[in-house]
Amino acid sequence: MTATLPSPRHTDLHDAPVLRWGVLAPGVIAHDWVDSVARHTSQRIVAVGSRSLERAQAFADKHGAAHAYGSYAKLVQDAEVDVIYIASPHSEHESHALLAIAAGKHVLVEKPIATSAAGAQRIADAARAAGVFAMEAMWTRYRPQSDVVRQVLEAGTLGDIRLVTADFGGLAPVDPTSRLWDPALAGGALLDLGVYPVSWASFVLGSPTGVLASGDLAPTGVDRQAAMILTHDGGAQAVLTTGLTARTPEASVIAGSEGRLEIPSPFWFADDVRLFDGTGDLVDTWHDPFGRVARESLCCEAVALARYVGEGRTESPLHSLDETIAVMATLDEARRQLG
Template structure:
């Protein structure tokens, strides 16, 4: 794959956007504020939706089908903002056409689909990254550096939660199995990704969940374990608002994140025998700019994946999510079993 620098080192990165919902709008707004980014095309399942989005953001080309965006040679990278159930089809189409892809989380419905996307990207030598913006946040990166340097000793426990009391009706996408609904893929992916950023893929997975009449998880608790002795207590919900905090405790101290740990503006480091240390970030804590900056850096360097959001890490998170679904009994249409039979390397506890 030729890097963007080799094509034209001076021009901005040209973005396409696939889907026109709220998250697509938020990311597009941030891209438009970046001096080295241009949003040049948008695609939706209907021409009307694409044109309305293009008019709203001043985008030059609007396509009523995904294939037209995939065929647009004036697009360097596409941000995929469809529901989880369409990630495999949308990202796969783009990758096969040679388009670099930034794909919303959860990466796909299950680990098998994620592995298929990674295989396409590697075969075509095209950039692919999960849009795990938390991993690109400067404070999260600072935390991982501190942990790696031994600031809190050996990690022993991780706590993280993400719950909303949305009162979502049965027809809402979060309650629709066909769209990958439920708390786990939309919200639980953050606590799981937070824990695995620090500890890697767990050796043991336990979970309990409450399911809706439609068969998606409304409330899920997870206990992940590592043979090192570390554990993570995680939860997600679409029926109860939680603190949305996180903490990492080690043998020599702990790190604490306030509400919104997945897009933090501060954390506190508490070490034995020392005064607490506060780390802060300035600017818009809800900005998607950090992940777009990382994509830009990778494309200009000719890299096919990001070291901040490596593909193996995304696959490992999907395997854990599969294992959780296997244990709580969530199965999406077309899957042979909950989690599609993946979940390798995640233990057998029930």
């Protein structure tokens, strides 16, 4: 193999139409997302909505948003807002997405887009009926590293893809009232962390034809650890792990008949991609030159959405609503098998 890794495309974060964004639920991820968007793009954050006007105003003051609302309903009715970024707990994603869509707003919904495939389907159906853009905020898909991987897969450099491995596990203190451990808040490792490796496997191999899951439940009833083997057309497999009980390697390998890619930890926002040939020799390494550390690259998904809206699209060509629904169906089946 003499191949070298390609350069990512669409690296200009100021080349998209400027949309006016409203932020629904100003929590930790919303702060990081807005910081990234404000620092690296031309997108405008114009409004924020919270169940608490005081909290919304504090967020607006910190980030320079013109409008603060003490209800989500008022936020989505703001005529100066084009698109809503939904950053509420994922147990609320469906209802908040439907609220914004009903008001005629485009939506970017934090992962997972809903708590089930049925919920994701309802969001997709509503967005399609309303003619608005809807996308899950699976930021990994829109980072430069992922476009390097995408081009390698498109070129067939690795030959016949046989195996994808991906892992995301962290150590979370047990708190029955927290969103991670409370079943009423759609807690558990699979929905919070496992969506990343499942979505990554879908990116590489598409939807599986079979799902085999094994794991362990917390006393609260949510899954605290899970391993999945996904089978795909032609016999390719994905081996995926997730959990809330230990910090795990959090890396990924994509192995084919002619070579493999290694994406180091943490694979969902890694800055390196390593290409190996079929004998295991390192051929090339791509290193991210942009300097957007960790969550600073959340802005990539915002610019992608703005670009797609400017092109007249209502779904992401890199991460369609149908694929998002299929990922949720895989998670549904894994959760069912875990009980």
